[in-house]
Amino acid sequence: RARRDGAARVSAAPPLLPWLAAPLERAAALRAHALLIHGPEGVGQFELALALAQHGLCEAESGPRPCGQCAGCRLLASRAHPDLRVLVPAALRDALGAAAAAGDDEADDGAVKATKAKPSRDIRVDEVRQAIDWTRTTATRGRGKVLVLHPAQAMNAVAANALLKTLEEPPAGVRLLLTCADPDALLPTIRSRCQRVALALPARDAALAWLQSQGVAGADVLLAAAGGRPQEVLALRADGFDAERWQRVPGAVAHGDAGVFAGCSVERVVDVLHKLAHDLLVVGAGAAPHFFPADSLPGGASMPALTAWTKTLQRVARHAEHPWHAPLLIESLVAQGRGCFTTSAPRGRAGTATLAAR
Numbered sequence: 391r392a393r394r395d396g397a398a399r400v401s402a403a404p405p406l407l408p409w410l411a412a413p414l415e416r417a418a419a420l421r422a423h424a425l426l427i428h429g430p431e432g433v434g435q436f437e438l439a440l441a442l443a444q445h446g447l448c449e450a451e452s453g454p455r456p457c458g459q460c461a462g463c464r465l466l467a468s469r470a471h472p473d474l475r476v477l478v479p480a481a482l483r484d485a486l487g488a489a490a491a492a493g494d495d496e497a498d499d500g501a502v503k504a505t506k507a508k509p510s511r512d513i514r515v516d517e518v519r520q521a522i523d524w525t526r527t528t529a530t531r532g533r534g535k536v537l538v539l540h541p542a543q544a545m546n547a548v549a550a551n552a553l554l555k556t557l558e559e560p561p562a563g564v565r566l567l568l569t570c571a572d573p574d575a576l577l578p579t580i581r582s583r584c585q586r587v588a589l590a591l592p593a594r595d596a597a598l599a600w601l602q603s604q605g606v607a608g609a610d611v612l613l614a615a616a617g618g619r620p621q622e623v624l625a626l627r628a629d630g631f632d633a634e635r636w637q638r639v640p641g642a643v644a645h646g647d648a649g650v651f652a653g654c655s656v657e658r659v660v661d662v663l664h665k666l667a668h669d670l671l672v673v674g675a676g677a678a679p680h681f682f683p684a685d686s687l688p689g690g691a692s693m694p695a696l697t698a699w700t701k702t703l704q705r706v707a708r709h710a711e712h713p714w715h716a717p718l719l720i721e722s723l724v725a726q727g728r729g730c731f732t733t734s735a736p737r738g739r740a741g742t743a744t745l746a747a748r
């Protein structure tokens with residue numbers, strides 16, 4: 391099929407993550423005006439919400455939806471669709487990329503955008519109220535309107551309550567798409583007003599194939615590192631972890647080398663150490679590790695010490711606002727990890743170096 395040059399350059403939204411095709415089809419068939427897309431983080435909740443929005447706003451008269459070619463699809467791809475509004479916390483906008491900015495142009499929050507403060511992790515009540523006002527205006531392109539809220543738990547109780555009435559009885563033609571990792575973390579009044587769409591972890595083969603298509607080397611190691619969540623693999627890579635560095639972590643921690651975390655945020659370090667402590671505990675109990683290759687894990691860790699270390703990590707993780715990079719905190723967490731190995735010399739890759747360092 392011949393295409394004009396100009397048309398070929400107009401790209402649609404990024405290709406749908408392959409494991410979202412079936413959930414998209416199921417969700418698109420639901421008639422509810424409020425959907426709650428839930429599942430583990432890093433498997434495409436936000437992407438499914440956007441694809442559903444595009445499905446609803448696509449202007450193709452026939453054929454598969456979304457078509458990727460019509461004016462509606464093109465407006466959506468260029469983040470300029472007037473009938474789509476996306477609410478995400480400011481802190482997530484960069485990570486989610488351009489798509490998260492959809493609808494921002496029309497937002498009447500210039501003053502907020504101009505602030506130099508640390509980006510908010512919340513969807514604020516004033517943002518929710520503005521979005522509600524927007525739902526009451528007439529749709530521009532005749533396909534209704536879609537409001538995406540990602541993630542819904544970023545709304546505090548005040549913001550969530552502001553949304554309740556709209557959620558229960560949205561203006562005609564308005565669809566609300568909420569995402570969350572854990573429906574139980576939402577107010578029951580929010581939860582009960584939405585029809586649920588569950589997203590599961592993709593099958594390992596599908597996830598590996600997609601990662602390889604994205605040019606990810608060592609995809610098997612990194613997919614395990616990310617707990618089976620493909621987009622979390624991309625986040626790990628963005629934080630500087632390739633398969634080689636990932637496999638160096640256990641040995642480095644076993645001899646107290648915090649250098650392996652150079653440039654990492656406290657949040658990332660706590661996440662990685664949690665996974666390491668988990669694996670050391672399950673290996674100590676005779677089970678197979680989840681996150682690290684078995685041969686990268688030093689032996690000889692003390693179970694009580696690992697349990698105490700886990701508690702420390704949980705305590706640090708509960709502090710929502712860390713300094714982004716706090717070398718002293720990271721060093722002390724790694725030192726406590728090192729302390730788990732005092733009962734006998736670590737074996738494996740780290741063994742020789744550790745003995746030499748003593």
Ligand SMILES: [Zn+2]
Binds near residue numbers: 460461
């Ligand atoms: Zn279309």
